[in-house]
Amino acid sequence: METDANGLWHYHYIPKSYAVVNFELIRSNYAVTQVSVPVGMPESMSATLVIKRGCAIVGQVSNQQGKVISGATVRAYHNYRYRKLSTKTDTNGHFELFGLSNQLESKVDIVIQSTGMAPQLHTVQLSELTNTLNLILTKGNLFRGRISDEAGNPISKVVVQTDFDFNNQIDKNFEWRTETDADGRFEWDSAPAEAICYWFEANGYNILRGHPLLADGSEHKIILKQKPE
DSSP, X not given: OOOOTTSOOOOOOOOTTOSEEEEEEOOTTSOOEEEEEESSSGGGGGOOOOOOOOEEEEEEEEETTXXXXXXXXXXXXXXXXXXXXXXEOOTTSEEEEEEEOOSSOSEEEEEEEOTTBOOEEEEEEOOSSEEEOXXXXXXXXXXXXXXXXXXXXXXXXXXXXXXXXXXXXXXXXSOOEEEOOTXXXXXXXXXXXXXXXXXXXXXXXXXXXXXXXXXXXXXXXXXXXXXXX
């Protein structure tokens, strides 16, 4: 249910056998808040629930020359058990993330991505109600390659995307996805400097996942095996 303009709400479907019912309060710019209401008691008929404001992260994103970067994506990568907030920098490079919870952990991982720039992952300690994170992005690294079958024939429309590192149990930090062209080639000019894992998938071929590669500008050769008929 949703509250009305006066913050009032009604819920009529709680089984009488319940002693307590748990709710989650969710609203933009507020932290996801878990509350419990006893059932079958006088206060059950007029419960007042309080949603927590949560913490905020504000800051500015610029390049090494000091020029602000607008349209950069700033998202909460880890805010465990809660929604993952996301925003974009404005024309002055500023961003604001409101409603981050610090109930389970006093920190949150923030990912910043912008076209042509190398993505970054930062851990921010939620030590204050409003925390500042100013970022300087460097030029992106070139990740490119060509995908073919075992006979060397190019494969078009192969989905290429960032992936989980299964060997080291490292999650997918950065979001990127593309498809190969008619020559089986792909390119990403906003890759990180370090090697990360990728996922390659095409109809009729075995999926290749968790494949670590370095964005060093060289053309990586990827071979996909056909599925047995």
